[in-house]
Amino acid sequence: MKELQKETEIQILDAARKVFIRKGLDGARMQEIADEAKINKALLHYYFRSKDKLFEMIFQEEIGKFFPKMVGLIASPDLSFEEKIKAFVSNYISIFINNPFLPTFLIRELHRDPENLKQFLVNSGFDINTVNFAIIGLSKQLNMTPEEARNFMINMISLCIFPFAGRPLIEKILFADDKEEYNKFLENRKINVAEFLISSLNNK
Amino acid sequence: MKELQKETEIQILDAARKVFIRKGLDGARMQEIADEAKINKALLHYYFRSKDKLFEMIFQEEIGKFFPKMVGLIASPDLSFEEKIKAFVSNYISIFINNPFLPTFLIRELHRDPENLKQFLVNSGFDINTVNFAIIGLSKQLNMTPEEARNFMINMISLCIFPFAGRPLIEKILFADDKEEYNKFLENRKINVAEFLISSLNNK
DNA sequence: GTCTATACGGTGATAGAC
DNA sequence: GTCTATCACCGTATAGAC
Numbered sequence: 001m002k003e004l005q006k007e008t009e010i011q012i013l014d015a016a017r018k019v020f021i022r023k024g025l026d027g028a029r030m031q032e033i034a035d036e037a038k039i040n041k042a043l044l045h046y047y048f049r050s051k052d053k054l055f056e057m058i059f060q061e062e063i064g065k066f067f068p069k070m071v072g073l074i075a076s077p078d079l080s081f082e083e084k085i086k087a088f089v090s091n092y093i094s095i096f097i098n099n100p101f102l103p104t105f106l107i108r109e110l111h112r113d114p115e116n117l118k119q120f121l122v123n124s125g126f127d128i129n130t131v132n133f134a135i136i137g138l139s140k141q142l143n144m145t146p147e148e149a150r151n152f153m154i155n156m157i158s159l160c161i162f163p164f165a166g167r168p169l170i171e172k173i174l175f176a177d178d179k180e181e182y183n184k185f186l187e188n189r190k191i192n193v194a195e196f197l198i199s200s201l202n203n204k
Numbered sequence: 205m206k207e208l209q210k211e212t213e214i215q216i217l218d219a220a221r222k223v224f225i226r227k228g229l230d231g232a233r234m235q236e237i238a239d240e241a242k243i244n245k246a247l248l249h250y251y252f253r254s255k256d257k258l259f260e261m262i263f264q265e266e267i268g269k270f271f272p273k274m275v276g277l278i279a280s281p282d283l284s285f286e287e288k289i290k291a292f293v294s295n296y297i298s299i300f301i302n303n304p305f306l307p308t309f310l311i312r313e314l315h316r317d318p319e320n321l322k323q324f325l326v327n328s329g330f331d332i333n334t335v336n337f338a339i340i341g342l343s344k345q346l347n348m349t350p351e352e353a354r355n356f357m358i359n360m361i362s363l364c365i366f367p368f369a370g371r372p373l374i375e376k377i378l379f380a381d382d383k384e385e386y387n388k389f390l391e392n393r394k395i396n397v398a399e400f401l402i403s404s405l406n407n408k
Numbered sequence: 409g410t411c412t413a414t415a416c417g418g419t420g421a422t423a424g425a426c
Numbered sequence: 427g428t429c430t431a432t433c434a435c436c437g438t439a440t441a442g443a444c
Contacts, residue, residue: 008409026230027316030438040411045439047409104315110372111308112231117376131377150378151389155400157374158366159359165369166361168314172321173335174354185355196359200404212427234420244429249421251427 009047011037013057020058021105025112028055056116059109062102063120065095074153075134081141085156085197090190092160097186103165142201152197159193213251215241217261224262225309229316232259260320263313266306267324269299278357279338285345289360289401294394296364301390307369346405356401363397 015037019028030051034041048054073079073087096103110117120126132146139149163170163186171182219241223232234255238245252258277283277291300307314321324330336350343353367374367390375386 023316024228024230024312026228029436031436041438042412042440043410049439051438101315104311106373107308107369108228108312108315111305111312112227114372114376117372121376128377128380135378151396154367154374154378155363155397157370158362161370162362162366163358165311166365168318168321169310170358170361172318172325173332174339174358176332192355193359196404200400233418235418245420246422246430247428253421255420 008037008039008043011039012044012047012054016054017058017062020055021062021101024105024108025051025055059116060120060123062099063106063117064124065099065102066106067120067124067126068095071130071134075130075137077137081138081201082194082198084138084141086194088156089160089194089197092157093186093190093193096161096164100164100167103161107165156193156197159196160189163189212241212243212247215243216248216251216258220258221262221266224259225266225305228309228312229255229259263320264324264327266303267310267321268328269303269306270310271324271328271330272299275334275338279334279341281341285342285405286398286402288342288345290398292360293364293398293401296361297390297394297397300365300368304368304371307365311369360397360401363400364393367393 012033015033016028019033019036023029023032028051030041030044033054034044037044044054048057068091070088070092073091074084076084079087135149135153136146138144138153139146142149142152144152167182171177171179175182175185216237219237220232223237223240227233227236232255234245234248237258238248241248248258252261272295274292274296277295278288280288283291339353339357340350342348342357343350346353346356348356371386375381375383379386379389
């Protein structure tokens, strides 16, 4: 049945996503993915020839979540720099709240094989010039050199991502292992980080 | 010979450190560690019963690099907040420049097994109250609530660490794969991040 | 398409000679 | 202490029945 086939494929991908994101390529086991998908191990290979192929599928999909139209947002000529910062921060943190293991997954796997990123950039028709134009536009708005604007971008991204990647550490040391408190902290960051960034600018 | 024995042990630890930090527990192979140490695989087990034991050795050692006397620095009553921030940022970034894969290693392995951190904290006689006092002290200096001071700490740490953890991504997208340029950027951050943080405060 | 059974290679770990 | 040889197991992948 065409319908059931499609469903199985999705079931496998969902399971693979779950396992790969938490364990990474090296730590994941095909058996665990099969169990999670409630199917047999052999079926994994029937649908996706190999573990690597299956992983590649998930990786490309997940890194796609990380590159939304954020560059376009930064480049947008209709927004004030405050609006850009607020939208960027809020959108990014929302993505990570909905995909809390995405940052660690990407850090781990990009470190293991940086070529994965290159392939994604080619696949998605990524253009480095778009980024450069966005940076230059931002630098004019912020009254900075392009290099300073780039640094500002990196600071903004750091502040959005690190609390997710470093959660096990921060939660235990600075939040006494209180998960709920940490979730509130992350939620509040949608606003707090934007304010923090803007206040750093107003003093220039 | 006692001398040679000691040397072998160190050679093994050096090799294990190198391999584990780059590949993680799951990705590392005992054979690769043996090759790197220029000894036989069996010798690894002779010195350190198992892969897990050897890894634990390295992990505890590496996470120790991450918790220097920074808490003491923040708590120190003799320094102005500007001095604290400058010293903290500069010291931390220096550590990471000398151990560029440490952040990714810790993120990866703490995510895999958060219990490792608990064990380290016990081993090192870590006291959560020391941290809390440091935060409260900082909050008074900065004219903030303790919660705001904690957030500020997290921002400071984020800005120090993320450019190392996210290097593969940032270097390719924002630095056109220019390693040397990226190294300069990291070096400059010792000063830039401190200034950035201080300017965000002066506007309060 | 989905299953069971199995092949095959690799990996951590041990035995035993020197 | 250090080596070679080998074991036992596990994980990916395939063969083949249904």
